[in-house]
Structures are given as structure tokens and as C-alpha cells.
Amino acid sequence: MAQVTLNKVVKKFDQTEAVRGIDLDIADQEFVVLVGPSGCGKSTTLRMIAGLEETTAGEIMIGGQIVNDLPPKDRDIAMVFQNYALYPHMTVFENMSFGLRLKKFPKAEIKQRVERAARILDITELLERRPRQLSGGQRQRVAMGRAIVRNPKVFLFDEPLSNLDAKLRVQMRTEIKKVHQQVRTTTVYVTHDQVEAMTLADRVVVMNGGRIEQIGTPHELYHAPKTRFVAGFIGSPTMNFIPCRLVEVTGALGVQLAEGLTLPVPSERDPAYRPYAGRALVLGIRPEHITETRAYAAGAEFAMSVDVVEPMGMETIVYFMVDGTEVCARVTPEAALAPGKRMRFLADMRHMHLIDPQSERVIDVPGATRVHGTARVPAA
Amino acid sequence: MNAAAELPQRRLFGGSLRRNRRWALAASYFFLVLFAIFFLIPPYYQLVTATKSSAEISNQTTDPWLPSFAPTSENIEELWNKTDFPIYLRNTALVTLCVVAITMTIAVPAAFSLGRMKFWGSGILATGVFLTYLVPDSLLFLPLFKIVGSLGLLNSYWALVLVYPTLTVPFCTWIMIGYFQSIPKELDEAALIDGASHLQMLSKIFIPVALPGLIAATIFAFTVCWAAFVYPMAFIFSSDQQVLTAGTITTLVKGDVYQWGMIMTAALIGAAPPLVVYAFLMDYYIAGLTSGATKG
Numbered sequence: 001m002a003q004v005t006l007n008k009v010v011k012k013f014d015q016t017e018a019v020r021g022i023d024l025d026i027a028d029q030e031f032v033v034l035v036g037p038s039g040c041g042k043s044t045t046l047r048m049i050a051g052l053e054e055t056t057a058g059e060i061m062i063g064g065q066i067v068n069d070l071p072p073k074d075r076d077i078a079m080v081f082q083n084y085a086l087y088p089h090m091t092v093f094e095n096m097s098f099g100l101r102l103k104k105f106p107k108a109e110i111k112q113r114v115e116r117a118a119r120i121l122d123i124t125e126l127l128e129r130r131p132r133q134l135s136g137g138q139r140q141r142v143a144m145g146r147a148i149v150r151n152p153k154v155f156l157f158d159e160p161l162s163n164l165d166a167k168l169r170v171q172m173r174t175e176i177k178k179v180h181q182q183v184r185t186t187t188v189y190v191t192h193d194q195v196e197a198m199t200l201a202d203r204v205v206v207m208n209g210g211r212i213e214q215i216g217t218p219h220e221l222y223h224a225p226k227t228r229f230v231a232g233f234i235g236s237p238t239m240n241f242i243p244c245r246l247v248e249v250t251g252a253l254g255v256q257l258a259e260g261l262t263l264p265v266p267s268e269r270d271p272a273y274r275p276y277a278g279r280a281l282v283l284g285i286r287p288e289h290i291t292e293t294r295a296y297a298a299g300a301e302f303a304m305s306v307d308v309v310e311p312m313g314m315e316t317i318v319y320f321m322v323d324g325t326e327v328c329a330r331v332t333p334e335a336a337l338a339p340g341k342r343m344r345f346l347a348d349m350r351h352m353h354l355i356d357p358q359s360e361r362v363i364d365v366p367g368a369t370r371v372h373g374t375a376r377v378p379a380a
Numbered sequence: 381m382n383a384a385a386e387l388p389q390r391r392l393f394g395g396s397l398r399r400n401r402r403w404a405l406a407a408s409y410f411f412l413v414l415f416a417i418f419f420l421i422p423p424y425y426q427l428v429t430a431t432k433s434s435a436e437i438s439n440q441t442t443d444p445w446l447p448s449f450a451p452t453s454e455n456i457e458e459l460w461n462k463t464d465f466p467i468y469l470r471n472t473a474l475v476t477l478c479v480v481a482i483t484m485t486i487a488v489p490a491a492f493s494l495g496r497m498k499f500w501g502s503g504i505l506a507t508g509v510f511l512t513y514l515v516p517d518s519l520l521f522l523p524l525f526k527i528v529g530s531l532g533l534l535n536s537y538w539a540l541v542l543v544y545p546t547l548t549v550p551f552c553t554w555i556m557i558g559y560f561q562s563i564p565k566e567l568d569e570a571a572l573i574d575g576a577s578h579l580q581m582l583s584k585i586f587i588p589v590a591l592p593g594l595i596a597a598t599i600f601a602f603t604v605c606w607a608a609f610v611y612p613m614a615f616i617f618s619s620d621q622q623v624l625t626a627g628t629i630t631t632l633v634k635g636d637v638y639q640w641g642m643i644m645t646a647a648l649i650g651a652a653p654p655l656v657v658y659a660f661l662m663d664y665y666i667a668g669l670t671s672g673a674t675k676g
Contacts, residue, residue, distance in 0.1 A: 086570075
């Protein structure tokens with residue numbers, strides 16, 4: 001059990017900078033997920049923590065000790081790889097106990113530790129098998145078992161679920177969460193899948209281009225993204241970004257999306273947005289906050305002609321165009337109209353974001369992480 | 381209507397596929413039989429001749445292709461009891477064993493370091509290793525003669541133990557580099573995190589995982605040593621140091637007298653050990669040479 005601290009960590013490969021000076025504090029027992037598109041430096045960061053890559057500059061501390069110059073085996077970490085990296089010629093038991101055997105642990109203790117890990121992961125009956133006799137999910141369990149038996153200070157996961165099919169991935173995701181709740185080892189987990197990041201993490205670190213875009217709880221990232229990148233990366237379907245102008249209409253602010261289409265800004269956001277009045281900005285609003293009109297819910301109503309309709313079962317995704325920009329809305333299946341029909345929508349502007357197109361930053365609104373009742377819940 | 385129109389067409393298509401396959405099979409069998417005959421004629425001829433007496437071999441009235449009408453074991457008895465053939469066999473076995481051991485001891489760690497431990501110049505070095513293999517032994521024996529002579533090893537089979545690795549090490553290293561590179565790099569990283577040193581990584585992970593490649597390389601080294609001809613011919617003069625290949629020729633060909641019966645017998649016996657080795661390790665050999673071609 002230990003904290004992990006990254007202090008201005010830089011990694012250069014020849015001339016290209018993969019990681020450009022990141023600071024990160026991970027608390028003891030915390031589950032932190034590094035997420036971002038491929039090439040954002042998340043895996044490199046993890047590999048530097050593991051000691052598989054040298055750091056070009058900066059400091060990495062595990063449990064208060066600077067580990068920059070320590071080889072992986074002396075860092076007291078365990079890693080789970082995307083392709084499992086099980087030793088093909090060893091049985092599951094031998095795979096899990098390899099590290100302990102190298103460290104010359106007594107046989108009885110090795111057996112006890114392996115059996116305990118096998119029980120946690122429900123692979124007791126597989127201990128005598130070899131990796132090629134196991135399914136993908138079972139192999140991933142063994143890889144986790146190999147990490148657990150070492151009882152390390154930190155678990156490192158490098159996209160462990162990417163090789164599994166969609167159904168198994170969801171199942172193993174739950175499994176990993178369960179294991180963490182049981183063993184409470186500090187965990188750093190890398191993935192490009194934002195759903196994995198949101199569901200597993202205590203805190204998510206969104207990376208892009210070798211930098212940290214934002215660190216926060218899943219809730220914070222979803223409701224109060226700090227940059228356009230984070231806003232677009234978290235959530236599916238992705239947030240709508242509509243070019244707009246912040247205008248003042250009879251004393252109150254509104255976002256003008258097109259000629260004759262201006263949506264009012266909630267009054268509590270007025271102080272934060274007032275300095276930007278008159279400027280060209282980008283409105284960010286999630287598809288789930290544009291719905292069909294509902295009698296009980298407040299919001300800005302407007303009508304648009306439907307472009308594309310995608311039924312998903314429990315809901316229907318409806319696309320329409322606003323002045324050349326495609327906008328996505330999530331409506332109940334019964335409410336969706338056929339393409340070409342004019343439909344009335346309701347935008348829950350309490351969840352709006354305004355983005356400065358120059359800096360690509362979301363204009364800060366104090367208290368924006370507060371949970372609002374969504375438009376689907378009748379207002380009290 | 382539609383289905384009816386489709387049906388005959390599909391049948392036609394299926395028929396042409398079947399016909400196509402039949403042709404391919406017939407052609408395959410034709411060439412396989414052709415090659416089998418081509419490659420089996422020499423051993424057949426050896427066997428037939430080895431069981432004939434000198435009188436029968438030199439008899440112009442009998443067909444040399446037909447088996448003997450009175451098979452004899454006189455060739456093998458004479459070869460075994462009246463020539464130095466057993467010594468050659470023993471020397472060959474000894475030299476081969478030593479060279480295979482030396483080769484693997486050098487090639488495996490060399491391949492591991494060149495293939496897995498990226499260091500400055502490792503790529504060029506790996507190519508260089510392969511290039512040395514391309515120099516033919518018929519050129520190399522001249523300078524090697526000087527070296528062997530200056531070491532005082534002329535006319536000793538230890539000279540062969542020294543020079544054969546120049547043939548085997550480069551190729552075996554090359555095979556093993558390819559094999560080691562086909563092992564996913566996460567495997568060494570996992571071992572590194574598990575606390576293995578590079579030596580433990582090699583002995584506990586790489587060698588067991590690369591066993592088919594290792595066996596392929598061993599078979600190759602074995603075959604090269606067993607069949608080498610130029611070096612023993614050049615470096616060894618006396619019978620007690622001679623090996624099978626050169627020894628058979630120098631003993632059984634005297635001037636223009638060829639003792640065909642014994643030559644054929646010696647060739648058959650000499651070919652047996654590689655045959656046995658191949659037969660037992662064939663599957664590994666093929667797996668070793670074709671690994672990395674496909675995933676998993």
C-alpha cells in the first residue's frame with residue numbers, strides 16, 4: 001500500500017516528447033485511471049511508473065521513495081498486460097508463483113498465497129492448466145492473480161480488457177472493481193475506453209498530447225469538464241459542440257445558435273458568462289440534455305426538422321442540423337418523428353457549457369458540478 | 381423463378397470447383413511422386429550396391445539397378461573389422477557432440493542479446509553475423525589452415541571442433557534471433573517485474589518457450605558437423621584423427637580403385653544418425669523454421 005507521486009515527469013523518445021511534464025498525486029488505496037486517445041502518453045506514463053521506461057526528467061515516487069533509478073523488481077509493483085503475457089510453458093500455479101519463487105519464498109507460503117489469490121479470482125480449478133488451455137477471460141484472471149500474489153504496493157494495469165470481447169469486458173470490469181474493493185491496493189489503470197475509466201475510477205486522469213487535460217472524479221469530468229477535449233472525450237454519444245454567439249436580450253443572456261434561434265442562459269450562470277457577452281463561442285451540450293418537450297420539465301424549447309433517426313431500443317438518437325452543424329439528441333422512442341418531420345425539442349440549459357474557441361477551455365462556472373435534476377425527472 | 385435460375389448456375393460453379401481441385405490434386409501427386417523417385421534413387425542404389433559382393437558389382441552381365449541375387453554382409457564386415465571406419469565414426473560423433481554443445485552455448489546467449497536487449501549497433505551486428513555465414517567454407521579453409529597450423533592443431537580432430545563453429549554459430553544465432561524476436565516483449569517485461577535477472581529470463585522463460593527453435597538450430601548444427609567435408613579433408617591427414625566423410629574417401633578410394641561395396645555401406649551407415657535425429661525431431665524442426673510466420 002502506498003501513494004504514487006509524479007513530479008514534472010517528462011519522457012522523450014529521440015526528438016518526440018511523449019510525456020510533457022506531468023504532475024500527479026495518487027493517494028494510498030486509490031484507483032486512478034489514465035485515459036486518452038492512442039498516443040496521448042498514458043501507457044508511457046504507466047511504463048515509467050513500472051520502471052520499464054526510463055524517465056527523461058522529473059521524479060517518480062512510490063511510497064515516499066524516489067524510484068527513478070530502481071529496476072522494476074525493486075519497485076514493489078505488479079503489472080497486468082493487455083496481452084496477458086503469461087509464461088506459455090508454465091501452469092497457472094507456476095505462472096502465479098514465478099515471482100515468489102525467484103524471491104525464494106518458502107514453499108508453504110507460496111502455496112497459501114497462490115491459493116488465496118485463486119479463490120479471490122475463482123480460478124482454483126485451473127491451477128494445473130497451461131495458458132493455452134484457457135479462454136481469454138481466464139487468462140486475464142491468471143494475469144491478475146500473478147499480480148495479487150506478489151502483494152505489491154501498486155497495481156499497474158495496461159489496457160487489460162482490450163483483447164476481450166464486449167460482453168466479457170463488462171464482466172471483467174466488474175471483477176477488477178471487486179478485486180480492488182477486496183485487496184485495496186493502490187491502482188493505476190490505463191485505458192482508451194472512457195466507459196471503463198468512468199466505471200472503475202475513484203479519479204480519472206484525462207491525457208492528451210502528452211499532457212494532463214484534467215484530473216477529477218468521474219462525476220466532475222462529466223459535469224464540469226475544463227476543456228473542450230475532455231468535454232468531447234467523456235460521454236457517449238459525444239457532447240454537441242455548436243458555434244454560437246453570446247447575446248443579451250432584454251437584460252438576460254442567451255446563446256444565439258442561428259438566425260431566430262436563441263436559447264436563454266440560466267440566470268445563475270449570468271455572472272460567470274457576463275464578461276463574454278457579444279463574443280463568438282461554442283455551446284457544448286450533451287445529447288441527453290436535448291430531449292423531446294416534456295410538460296413537467298423546464299428548459300428552452302425549439303423546433304427543428306429531423307435529419308436521421310437511430311432507434312437504440314430504450315431510447316432513440318435523433319440528429320438535426322443547426323446552421324450547418326449536426327446536433328444529436330436523445331429522446332424517448334415514442335417521441336421520435338420520421339426524418340424530414342419538424343419536431344419540438346427541449347434543451348436543459350442548466351447543463352450547458354460555453355467554450356472559448358481560442359483557448360479551447362470551458363468557461364468556468366463556480367458550483368457547476370452540483371447535480372441537477374435531469375429533464376427526465378419531474379421538477380419538485 | 382429466381383431460385384430456379386440460380387440453381388444450375390450454382391451447380392456448375394460447384395462442379396468447376398471440384399474439377400479444379402481434382403486437377404490440383406493430380407498435379408500435386410504427379411510432382412510428389414516425381415520428387416520422391418528423384419530423391420530415393422541414390423539411397424536405393426546405395427542399398428542395392430552395399431549388399432553385393434565385389435565380384436557381383438564388377439560383373440558386367442548383371443543389371444546394377446536390380447537387387448543382389450545373393451545378398452552378402454561381407455562389405456559391412458570388412459568395413460567394420462578391417463578398416464578404420466569405427467574410429468572415423470567415433471571421431472565424427474565426438475566432434476559433432478562438442479561442436480553442437482559449443483554452438484548452442486554461444487548462439488543462444490548471442491541471439492538473446494542481439495534479438496532482445498536493444499543496444500547501440502545490435503541491428504548491424506545481427507546482420508553482420510548472418511553475412512559471415514555467407515562466406516563459403518571452400519574459401520575459408522585457406523586462412524583457417526594458417527590459423528589451425530599456428531595453433532598446432534593440424535592433423536587433430538580438435539581443429540575441427542575449433543573451426544566447425546564458424547559454420548554453425550552464425551546460422552544458429554540467426555535462427556534463434558528470429559525465434560526470440562517472435563516472443564512478445566511483454567513476456568520479458570513481465571519477467572522483469574517478477575524480479576528475474578537477464579540470465580534467469582533466458583534460462584527460465586526464453587529457452588523453454590523457444591525450445592522448437594532451439595531444436596531446429598541443434599539439428600542444423602548437427603547436420604553441418606556430421607556432413608562437413610572440406611575442413612577434415614584439408615586439416616586431417618592421419619587415420620586415427622579422421623572423420624567419416626573424408627575418411628571414407630581417403631580409405632576406400634585408392635588411386636583409381638573404388639571399393640564401391642564398402643563406400644556405399646559407409647555412406648549408408650553415415651547417413652543413418654542424421655536420419656534418426658530428423659525422424660524424431662521433424663515436427664519441432666518444422667515448427668522452429670516456420671514460427672513467426674503466423675500469430676500464435
